[in-house]
Amino acid sequence: MIWKSKVIVYSIFLCIIFLIAGCSSKPDVIHDLSNKDYTLINSDSTVVHFPGDFKGKTVVLGFIYTHCPDICPMTTHNISLVKKELDKQGADDVTYVDVSFDPDRDSPKILKEYADVRGINTKQFHFLTGDKDVIKSLLKDCNIYALPGDTTVVDGDTSYFFVHTDRISVMDPEGKIRAEYKGSTANRTELIKDINRIR
């Protein structure tokens, strides 16, 4: 009878330990960018070393192109809503980044306009572009695909759209990506929960 009680007590104890460990431990590393240095440019035309310049902060990272009418604006909007909620929680150790996979068209000026028309403060939510090869390397390391296609000619100007990965990633303060979500339809409650485990 006594040993039975002991087994029950130990079982409950172990359950509590596993529960605490499960809630507080960081998710596994998916992509390690901690030793990488991608030289990019932000929407103010300032050079940014990614991810080094964001070291010490958890980064909510989206991948977009500004000519996208449907999916990418949803990704940016989702990140904005996550930011709004985390700002309310006082999470000043989290920062927000959108990287363009269309550097040919997404100049710093275009990125600034994309942010401005959406009322986004680019001092807190950073929009990055850069050299095509550097962007390609970052995309490869994050397992992001962006293939140009579906070309349309409007008044003599050729416009193209991408078939692309739809992604929001969460990078820890050391530069390691530990969570990935579908960018346009991310469950923001789950995303915030993961960010709070990672930061």
Added chain:
Amino acid sequence: MYILMILISLLNFSYSGKLEVKDGWVRPAGKGMNTAFYFKVENNTDKADTLLSVKSEVAKRVQMHETFKKDGMMGMREIKAIPVNSKSTLEFKPGGYHVMVMNLKEDLKNGASAEFVLHFKYAGDITLKAPVKMPGD
């Protein structure tokens, strides 16, 4: 005979509604950029219809598109005509059917509005003034 005609017209009225376009909205975007127009088509008639085109003066080109998923990636393709079954609702929404508004002539900022003309095979042209807003606003 006259009474019979009135009764028939009343019967028709009670059975056939109309085709309506509602709940339209446009995502904000800057001049020269692209955006999307979303809305619902409620076909309360007994007859199927087809949405053939959408026009607007706010952009250089307007096309109906659908978002698709392929090999884990997202893309868009043009759709030339979209059927609207009788007694049904067709929804243009983020991540699905949308009207691609390409190369905007002016900024479309939050709080502004844009006019669109939807051309249906049977219902003809229906004009809708859509607010510019972010989803959830």
